[in-house]
Amino acid sequence: MRTFETARTDFEQIGPITVARWEQYRIGEDVMPFGAMWYTVPPGGSSARDCHPELELSIVLTGTAHVEIGDTITEVGAGNAFLLNSEEAHIIHNRTADQPVLIFSGYWMPLAGGGSAES
């Protein structure tokens, strides 16, 4: 077993958010079938608009995320998850005054067969 602790992980400031990519753990590409990261959105802050070919499963660990996709903003609270489709542009907002949003995110290229997260 290996453990991964956010408090012992290097977070990098990227614009308004901090990101800790799991590459730093040197897990090896033949171990996990997806990439992973932690990221935080500070109170009152928002991530830059992001859009990428990878699908992305995000699990909200602390705080409440407001996920903006097109014209829709969806609230996702701590303990819940959201799955982004390939090339689905998204912005993560933290509308609280004092509670950081901490998210675990796993991401992977579309699988053969090309299913959609909406199916």
Next chain:
Amino acid sequence: MRTFETARTDFEQIGPITVARWEQYRIGEDVMPFGAMWYTVPPGGSSARDCHPELELSIVLTGTAHVEIGDTITEVGAGNAFLLNSEEAHIIHNRTADQPVLIFSGYWMPLAGGGSAES
């Protein structure tokens, strides 16, 4: 995007723990490269000893898990994660009096190349 809320998810009692397998979301096997579940360990409770060929990445969402592997018990608090190797027998304890342990778990068969989570 799809969202997944623990409060709107069906949990099944399996011995001392409750388990919500993500199959109920009908995401499609061609969407995610791993299986997933939520599970809870009640205060003072422990999971049955579990051992399976899949590697398993677990993220502690609430409470503090004590993960027993062989003769070692490792504390993993909320916001942190642990990665179990293939065929690594494990028991999850909740030593608190009042705080349920809620865990998100993703699992997958060993990849070609056969890396170990310890590498």
